[in-house]
Amino acid sequence: MDKLVTIERHIQDTQKQHPHATGTFTKMLQDIALAAKLISRETNRAGLTDILGATQSSNSSGERQQKLDMFADDIIFRMNDHTGRVAAMVSEEHDDLIEIPVEFDTGNYVLLYDPLDGSSNIDVNVSVGTIFAIHRKFTKGEKGTIEDVLQEGKRLVAAGYVIYGSSTMMVYTTGQGVHGFTLDLGVGEFILSHPNIRIPDTAQYYSTNHGIEKHWTEGVRRFTHELQGLDGTGEPLKQRYIGSMVADFHRNLLKGGIFYYPGTLENRQKPYGKIRLMYEAQAMAFINEQAGGYASDGIGNILNIRPHTLHQRTPIYMGNIDLVQRAEQLIQEHDKEWMALYREYRNRELVV
Numbered sequence: 001m002d003k004l005v006t007i008e009r010h011i012q013d014t015q016k017q018h019p020h021a022t023g024t025f026t027k028m029l030q031d032i033a034l035a036a037k038l039i040s041r042e043t044n045r046a047g048l049t050d051i052l053g054a055t056q057s058s059n060s061s062g063e064r065q066q067k068l069d070m071f072a073d074d075i076i077f078r079m080n081d082h083t084g085r086v087a088a089m090v091s092e093e094h095d096d097l098i099e100i101p102v103e104f105d106t107g108n109y110v111l112l113y114d115p116l117d118g119s120s121n122i123d124v125n126v127s128v129g130t131i132f133a134i135h136r137k138f139t140k141g142e143k144g145t146i147e148d149v150l151q152e153g154k155r156l157v158a159a160g161y162v163i164y165g166s167s168t169m170m171v172y173t174t175g176q177g178v179h180g181f182t183l184d185l186g187v188g189e190f191i192l193s194h195p196n197i198r199i200p201d202t203a204q205y206y207s208t209n210h211g212i213e214k215h216w217t218e219g220v221r222r223f224t225h226e227l228q229g230l231d232g233t234g235e236p237l238k239q240r241y242i243g244s245m246v247a248d249f250h251r252n253l254l255k256g257g258i259f260y261y262p263g264t265l266e267n268r269q270k271p272y273g274k275i276r277l278m279y280e281a282q283a284m285a286f287i288n289e290q291a292g293g294y295a296s297d298g299i300g301n302i303l304n305i306r307p308h309t310l311h312q313r314t315p316i317y318m319g320n321i322d323l324v325q326r327a328e329q330l331i332q333e334h335d336k337e338w339m340a341l342y343r344e345y346r347n348r349e350l351v352v
C-alpha cells in the first residue's frame with residue numbers, strides 16, 4: 001500500500017536530506033500550511049458569511065481590497081510575526097516592508113507573499129490563490145532590510161502557492177522538485193497527491209487576457225497567432241483564462257502550456273505589464289523551473305532580474321520552455337521599441 005504522506009512529514013523528510021538544517025525552515029513551511037488551512041476555510045465560507053464585498057481602502061497597487069484579502073494578509077502576518085524565524089515580510093497589501101514587532105525575536109528568513117491572488121474572482125466563486133516566497137536574510141543586524149527582501153529569484157530558498165479551487169491544494173518547492181498536497185477537509189491535513197510534478201512536454205493550453213490585445217506589441221501578436229495555428233504551421237492550442245494567475249498557472253503546470261501577461265506600449269511610462277515581481281512572478285518562475293519549465297519577462301529569465309522596488313512589476317511568459325523561448329524570439333525580432341523602454345525600467349538600480 002502507498003504510504004500516506006502529510007505535508008508535515010514531507011517537509012521533515014526533505015529536511016533530513018540536509019544534515020545541517022536546524023528545522024527552522026521546516027517549521028516556517030508548516031506555519032504557512034496552517035495559514036493556508038485557515039484561509040481555505042474562510043474562502044469556502046465566503047458565500048455564507050458577511051465577508052463578501054470590497055472595502056474602501058486600496059492596496060499598494062491601487063486596486064480595491066476585498067475583505068478576504070485583508071483577512072488572508074492578517075493571518076499570514078500573525079502566523080509568522082512572533083516565531084523568531086522571520087526577519088521581515090513583504091505583502092501585496094502593504095506599501096512598505098513589514099517589520100517584526102519589537103516584542104518578538106527575528107530570524108534568518110524573509111517572507112514575501114500575495115495573500116489572495118486573483119481576488120476579484122471571490123465574489124463570483126472562482127478559484128483564487130495564495131503565493132509565497134522565502135529568501136534567506138543575508139545582511140547583518142537583527143532586522144530584515146530592503147536588501148534582504150529584494151533579492152534575485154535565483155536565490156530563493158523556497159516558494160509555493162495554495163489554490164482554493166474545487167479542492168484546496170498547496171504546491172511548493174525548496175529546490176528539490178515540486179510537490180503538491182491536497183487538503184483533506186475531513187481531517188484538516190494536506191496529503192501528498194502530486195509528488196514530483198513535471199510540466200508535460202506537449203503543451204495543451206495558452207492563457208492570456210485577449211481583452212487587451214489592441215495594446216499588444218507586434219511580437220506578442222505574432223506569438224499568439226502561432227499558438228492559434230493562424231500562421232499555418234501547426235494545430236491551435238486551447239485557450240483558457242481564469243484571471244487568477246495561480247489557477248491559470250496550476251492548470252498549465254499539470255497539463256502543459258503557457259501563461260503570459262505582456263508588457264505593452266499603451267502607456268510609455270509603464271511598459272512592464274501587471275504582474276508583481278517579488279511576490280507573484282519570482283515564486284511562480286522558481287516553481288515552474290523546478291518542474292522543468294521556463295519563465296521570462298520577454299527579455300530573459302525572470303529569476304535573473306535584479307529587483308529595485310518592493311512592488312516592481314514584470315511582464316511574464318511562463319510554462320513550456322519551447323513556447324517561452326519562441327515568445328522571446330519574436331519579441332526580440334519585432335519589439336525593439338518596447339524592449340528599449342522596458343529595459344530602462346528593468347535595469348533601474350535599487351536606491352536604499
Ligand code: F6P
Binds near residue numbers: 117119
Ligand atoms: O496580478 C493579479 C492578477 O489578479 C493575476 O492573478 C491575474 O492573472 C491577473 O491579475 C488578471 O489580470 P487581468 O484582469 O488584467 O487579466
